Amino acid sequence: MTEREEPSYDELPELGQLGVRHSWEVLTREFGTLGRLDERSVTRGVKSVASGRTFGLSLPLSTFEPPLFGRPSVRHETFEAGRNTFEDTIDSFNPQSASQWDGLGHVRAREHGYFGGITDDSEAGKMLSIHRWAERGIVGRGVLLDVARHWERTGVTWDPFAGSIVQVADLEEVAQAQGTTFERGDILCVRTGWVGEYRSRKDAGQDMSTAGERFSGLSAAEPMARFLWDSGFAAVCTDNPAVESAPGKREDGSLHRRLIPALGFALAELLDLDELAAHCAERGRWDFLFTAAPLPLEGAVSSPANAVAIA
Numbered sequence: 001m002t003e004r005e006e007p008s009y010d011e012l013p014e015l016g017q018l019g020v021r022h023s024w025e026v027l028t029r030e031f032g033t034l035g036r037l038d039e040r041s042v043t044r045g046v047k048s049v050a051s052g053r054t055f056g057l058s059l060p061l062s063t064f065e066p067p068l069f070g071r072p073s074v075r076h077e078t079f080e081a082g083r084n085t086f087e088d089t090i091d092s093f094n095p096q097s098a099s100q101w102d103g104l105g106h107v108r109a110r111e112h113g114y115f116g117g118i119t120d121d122s123e124a125g126k127m128l129s130i131h132r133w134a135e136r137g138i139v140g141r142g143v144l145l146d147v148a149r150h151w152e153r154t155g156v157t158w159d160p161f162a163g164s165i166v167q168v169a170d171l172e173e174v175a176q177a178q179g180t181t182f183e184r185g186d187i188l189c190v191r192t193g194w195v196g197e198y199r200s201r202k203d204a205g206q207d208m209s210t211a212g213e214r215f216s217g218l219s220a221a222e223p224m225a226r227f228l229w230d231s232g233f234a235a236v237c238t239d240n241p242a243v244e245s246a247p248g249k250r251e252d253g254s255l256h257r258r259l260i261p262a263l264g265f266a267l268a269e270l271l272d273l274d275e276l277a278a279h280c281a282e283r284g285r286w287d288f289l290f291t292a293a294p295l296p297l298e299g300a301v302s303s304p305a306n307a308v309a310i311a
Contacts, residue, residue: 023262032265036184036232044140044185045139052310072092102266105301142290144180186232188231193239241269242256
């Protein structure tokens with residue numbers, strides 16, 4: 001199926017009685033929306049480079065202590081492997097400890113299975129393994145919607161820890177204010193300001209043990225899924241813990257379920273977007289070359305982000 005034949009969100013079939021639409025017959029199972037990345041999207045990304053400045057978007061693995069969502073702490077040791085030679089060992093390593101990708105095997109749609117309709121866990125481990133993303137890498141034109149900066153400029157009270165919900169209209173307002181337009185294959189990055197606020201509170205000595213319980217983020221309702229699909233994004237990346245807000249609204253459902261097992265979206269969370277955002281605001285341009293190298297671990301359902309922006 002060519003990009004011109006790709007159906008709109010409302011043309012996609014419904015998935016059972018879940019109230020979500022799926023793209024199982026539209027996108028390649030192994031890559032999902034990353035299949036929207038092609039030579040043209042990569043070339044657009046390269047052409048967006050102006051200053052040559054590079055920005056590492058991954059947080060240190062030790063950033064969250066205690067780790068979010070009850071995950072184990074990463075244990076790292078350096079040891080002497082031989083005369084004048086040292087190596088590392090990492091134990092209790094959860095690839096989602098800090099900046100990370102959710103793979104297509106991360107979430108299933110109840111009895112309907114994983115993306116592509118795979119219901120067998122072992123088959124999903126083989127077909128949807130994130131190491132397949134590593135084989136080609138994730139490279140394309142990144143576009144940043146700086147929600148936190150826009151609200152600050154317009155005088156809107158905004159707290160990344162408040163559990164506020166970013167609606168489609170909010171993203172469209174930010175894009176219009178920035179003069180940002182989208183093209184198929186773009187990698188959307190949304191800055192809520194959560195990472196910066198986390199660092200500020202942690203540095204001030206606040207108790208961060210409940211940081212994963214309430215945070216601002218994207219709406220989980222269907223209009224957001226429709227917007228992200230119809231905009232043609234290849235991936236959606238944010239600086240908060242789960243792309244969507246928490247605790248969210250029960251009636252909105254789960255954005256993770258709408259995007260991962262149903263639509264095949266690649267999602268990145270907890271990216272460090274602050275320095276990139278400041279640079280984009282300074283130059284008045286919010287697109288850049290986005291690159292990421294997921295972990296080539298067969299059967300993995302997640303990976304450290306390993307993401308870099310070149311502006």
